[in-house]
Amino acid sequence: MIEVFKTNVQEVEQSIFIVGKLLEHFPNSAINFDLEDCDKILRVHGSSISNQKIIELLDSYGYYCEVLL
Template sequence: MIYVFKTNIKTKSQVKKLKPHIDKILPGGEWNFDLEDCDKILRIDCKENIVLNIIDLLKAHKFDCEELE
């Protein structure tokens, strides 16, 4: 399943800071940020429903995150 989130992540260093935390939630899942997109998209491809986990993680690190339909 592919999940798409709108975030306010702006830099590669912010992504690097989040990487170990996202990897921990998504063992075996694939994910990436599109920092060129105006919505700073986070795409996740995994089998489990991780929506709340990802939103909670980013909010815990003071970032905005909402799932896009």
Template structure:
């Protein structure tokens, strides 16, 4: 029997520019959003943040980055 997962991928545009800031934010997000995979693509012009998980709150992500001085908005498909 194959396991069914309801995992989704959410993609955000940010203004995070450094690998140190990205690493700190990844650690914070993974603590808040359990069972998730979080990464940044700082080479992308939108400084993309991708989160794969089963229960990703857009508002939580946006507020957490804002609290640390970064802009974050959901990217539409």
């Protein structure tokens, strides 16, 4: 399953930090950002991921995140 999210992450350093935190919760997932996209896309590819958990985790670090439909 691949989920795509719109975020407000701006900096590469921020994205590296968030990917690390997400991998703690979803260790067998492939996670990356596309900061060149106007929606600052976060992609999470894994077998058992939780959209709500991802949104809550980013929110806990002060970042906006919503599922991109």
